Amino acid sequence: MYKGVYGRKDRLVQQKRHDVYRNGRKPPEPTICPDCSAVFSGGRWAWVDDAVDAVNETRCPACQRIADNLPAGIIEVLGSFFDDHREEVIGLIKNTESLEKGEHPLERIIRIEEQDHGLEITTTGVHVARRIGDALSRSYHGDLAFTYGDAEKTIQVTWVRNDS
Ligand SMILES: [Zn+2]
DSSP states (O other), X not given: XXXXXXXXXXXXXXXXXXXXXXXXXXXXXXXXXTTTOOEEETTEEEOOSSOOOOOEEOOOHHHHHHXXXXXXXXXXXXXXXXXXXXXXHHHHHHXXXXXXXXXXXXXXXXXXXXXXXXXXXXXXXHHHHXXXXXXXXXXXXXXEEEEEETTTTXXXXXXXXXXX
16 A cells, blocks of 8 residues: 655654764763664774673664664565566675675665556665666656755665566
């Protein structure tokens, strides 16, 4: 069922009460996220190869967004091109996320949802959403539009291609 622009807007508006995601108080160092094992050290969240003696546990901002189901980015993939190239398009989206997430733990896909009118992808960060939009546009052309909100802490990306 298409939720329409209103549901989406409500979700984005709520962000203002959730400054915890990026601007909240910094956790002590090192802190490990119990959900994804990212480590906060040197003022940032990062993936670490070695085991860390982190006595502090706090959810990282990305896992907090996932737990709250409060995405920073929403991407809509629309048009008949998607219907004819589903697996390929979803593959590109997942690969793009992997590259971004590998460098930046806070930039992840929350959910990829197939809907009547196409695909809705929600993300924990604005950069991965923008990067996915750019990748779709670069690979398949079509029409790409994005709108930032809430002092660039949220983004709405729409990509449409109607021929097949
Ligand atoms: Zn986490």
